[in-house]
Amino acid sequence: MTSKKAPGAAKPAQRVIKKYPNRRLYDTETSTYITLAEVKQLVMENHPFVVRDAKTNEDLTRSILLQIILEEEAGGAPMFSEAALANIIRFYGHAMQGFMGTYLEKNVQAFTDLQTQMAEQSKGLTPEMWAQFAAVPVPGVAGNYMEQSKRMFETMQEQMQKNTEQMLGAFGLKK
Known part of the structure; x- marks a missing residue:
C-alpha cells in the first residue's frame, strides 16, 4: 500500500471548533474545551480547522488567528514594529x-x-x-x-x- 495521494484526493477533514458566547472554544473532534494556546498548536502542526460561532455558524477563524497574533505581539518579543x-x-x-x-x-x-x-x-x-x-x-x-x-x-x-x-x-x- 502506498502513502502517495492521487491527484484530487480528499484533503484531511477540517476540524471544527465552536466559539460560544462565553468566549470558550469547543473542539468538536475531541469533545473538549480548548484554549487559544491549543488553537495556536493546531496552526503550528498544520492541522486544518475552522472556528465557527456556535449560534450563527459564522466563520470566526480570521478573528481567532488575529487574536493569537495579538497575544504573541503582546508577549514580549513582537514580530512587527x-x-x-x-x-x-x-x-x-x-x-x-x-x-x-x-x-x-x-x-x-x-x-x-x-x-x-x-x-x-x-x-x-x-x-x-x-x-x-x-x-x-x-x-x-x-x-x-x-x-x-x-x-x-x-x-x-x-x-x-x-x-x-x-x-x-x-x-x-x-x-
Missing part, C-alpha cells in the same frame, strides 16, 4: 489594499518555502558544517527569494504609479 503596523493600517481602504495583502501573503509563503527547503537540505549537518555554511553567502535559494521580493515590490510601485496617473487624470490633472 509600530512603524510596520502603522503602514499596514494605512493600506486599509487604499486602492492598493488588495495588492498589499497578496504581496505580504506571497512573501511570507516564499519565506516559509525557503525555510522548509533549507531545513530539508540541512538534515544531518553537524555544528561544524553549519558554521561553514553560515560563513558562505548563499546566492541560490536566498537570492531567488530576494529577487522575487524585489520584482513584487517593483510591480507594486508600477501599479501605484498607474493608479495615481488614473486618479490625476480623473481630476483633469496630468503628471
